[in-house]
Amino acid sequence: MAEFVLVPGAWLGSRAWDEVVPQLRTAGHGAHPVTLSGLAEKQGVQTGQQTHVRDIVDEVERHDLHDVVLVGHSYSGIPVGQAAERIGDRLARVVFVDSEIPVDGESFASGWWAGREALEASIAGNGGFWAPLTAPDFDGQGLTDEQIARIVGGSTPHPGTTLTEPAVLARPLGELPATYIKCLLDGDEPNGDVAKLLAGSEHWELVEMDTGHWPMFSQPRELARILHRSAVES
Numbered sequence: 589m590a591e592f593v594l595v596p597g598a599w600l601g602s603r604a605w606d607e608v609v610p611q612l613r614t615a616g617h618g619a620h621p622v623t624l625s626g627l628a629e630k631q632g633v634q635t636g637q638q639t640h641v642r643d644i645v646d647e648v649e650r651h652d653l654h655d656v657v658l659v660g661h662s663y664s665g666i667p668v669g670q671a672a673e674r675i676g677d678r679l680a681r682v683v684f685v686d687s688e689i690p691v692d693g694e695s696f697a698s699g700w701w702a703g704r705e706a707l708e709a710s711i712a713g714n715g716g717f718w719a720p721l722t723a724p725d726f727d728g729q730g731l732t733d734e735q736i737a738r739i740v741g742g743s744t745p746h747p748g749t750t751l752t753e754p755a756v757l758a759r760p761l762g763e764l765p766a767t768y769i770k771c772l773l774d775g776d777e778p779n780g781d782v783a784k785l786l787a788g789s790e791h792w793e794l795v796e797m798d799t800g801h802w803p804m805f806s807q808p809r810e811l812a813r814i815l816h817r818s819a820v821e822s
Contacts, residue, residue, distance in 0.1 A: 590680055590819035591618040591653040595644060596804075597662025597687070598751075599720045599743035601628025604661070608804050611812030617819065622647050624664065626747040637667060637695070637753040644671035654678050657819050661685040662801065663746070666696055666755055672764050673757065681822040682764055683815060686771040686801050689781055690755035697752045699779065708752060717745035729800025730773050730807070739805060762789030767818045769811075773800040 592612055596604035602621035612619040624643050626635035633639075644667055648656055656678045660668030665687025672682040688696055700707040711718050720743035726736045762785045770778050778786065778794070785792050795814055797803050803811045 589616040589618070590655050590657045590822070591651075592620065592657045592659060592815060592819070593644060593647050593653070594619065594621045594659045595624065595661065595664040595668050596621075597660075597664050598718060598746045599627065600739070601630070601742065601744070603628070603742055604739075604802075604804055607808035608812045608815070611809055612815060615812070615816050617816070618653070620647055620651065620653070624667070624750075626750070627744055628742070631744055635747050636749045637751075637755070640664070640667035640750055641670045641674070644668060645674050648675050648678055655680045655819075657681045657683060657815065657822070659683045659685060659815065660687050661804065662687050663696055663751070666690045667750075669761055669764075670755055670757060673759055673761075679764070681767065681818055683767045683769065683818055684782070685769045685803065685811070686774055687768075688779075689761060689785070690757055691781055692757040693754050695752050695754050696750070698754075699781070708748075711748035711751065714745065714748075716748045718748055718751060719745060726800075726802075728773060729802060730798075731800060731802065731805060735802075735805045739802060761785060762791060764791060765822060766792045767795055767814075768792060769795050769797055769803070769814060771797050771799050771801050771803055773798070 594605045601623035605621040609619040625633040665684045669690040
């Protein structure tokens with residue numbers, strides 16, 4: 589079976605996957621949730637976007653994993669997409685969970701909906717970190733009050749350099765076998781870069797979930813089922 593390396597999005601650590609990991613292990617897979625440098629229990633570590641790429645590659649190499657399914661949520665789709673091409677034939681598939689994807693020479697901030705300058709100003713005003721969301725920001729995302737409390741309680745400021753440094757890709761992302769999970773309560777359509785890959789690459793598939801942007805909290809069993817299917821069909 590597959591070895592899943594699960595990478596949370598902005599502000600969160602490995603515990604974001606606490607309800608998904610047991611489901612994958614029960615199905616016979618390995619499951620390796622990762623905390624990226626500078627977040628959660630790894631706060632205080634100097635980090636940039638390429639440090640996060642290395643965190644993911646190191647997890648694969650340290651455990652000598654093969655048949656790897658890399659899973660990136662939200663921000664972490666950017667380092668996950670870069671790590672996917674760097675682990676070579678260890679990779680079985682990459683799964684982007686309602687995430688950004690890397691574009692060579694561009695950063696997370698480059699595609700920020702309110703403009704790069706707005707995000708950079710927010711980071712600068714918070715001592716070089718992107719401030720976590722507060723409970724009202726999760727309205728309309730299919731989450732219970734208890735789930736929102738877990739996300740907020742597990743969030744830490746996100747290192748700003750990881751959001752402003754450009755991605756580095758050696759080959760077209762469309763060559764990688766990939767599943768893109770679109771969470772419909774966070775918008776009906778993937779962003780333009782994702783849409784182009786879904787339309788133009790035979791290696792990419794789209795799966796929709798009727799939930800919000802944090803399905804590992806709102807629908808962990810359904811998310812695990814989709815991840816299991818993506819591995820079995822790889």
